[in-house]
Amino acid sequence: MPSQWFATWRARWMRIKRLGELGLSGVLLLIGALLVVALIPALPGVVSNALAGDIHAIKTLLVCTAGIAVCVFQWRWRTAIYPQLRRDASQEKQS
Template sequence: MNINIKWLGTWRVLWTRVKRGMGLVISGLLLVVGILLSVALLPELPGLISAALAGDGEAARTLFVCVVGIAVCVLQWQWRAAIYPEPRRDPSQKETS
């Protein structure tokens, strides 16, 4: 019986590490998407702003969507411990009950 409990604990730690790693990978990929979106928007920014101020609705919509997308990517990185709860837990620590 003790062997089964030990085996279960080992798999629990392994599964926690995998979930933690996946959370970090997903948050890192979203941060990279935000950075790439920023780099892609930067050369078009002056034209989009002037077109939006001139009354072009499509330019204003594109500018808004890009800025919101960048903000979401950056905020999810800053608050990744709240969005992905596994990164804030250390799987090597034993749970105390």
């Protein structure tokens, strides 16, 4: 009887962890999308300032590009980053 109770709660906990990991990866993807939306209107001015040698514009471009890349890559390879999603993906491939 206790093992059935434990198994039920363990399954629930795994679902909660999976939803949390999916939620976190979705939030990070949303942050990347917001970075893109915020950068697009400023892009012509930032690029022209960067080409003129403005160090702050160069840093802005590098940080925004790196932030967008991290957000997109973590979404693209989320099964490699989040262990619960990796377990679920390997179970789905076997089925």
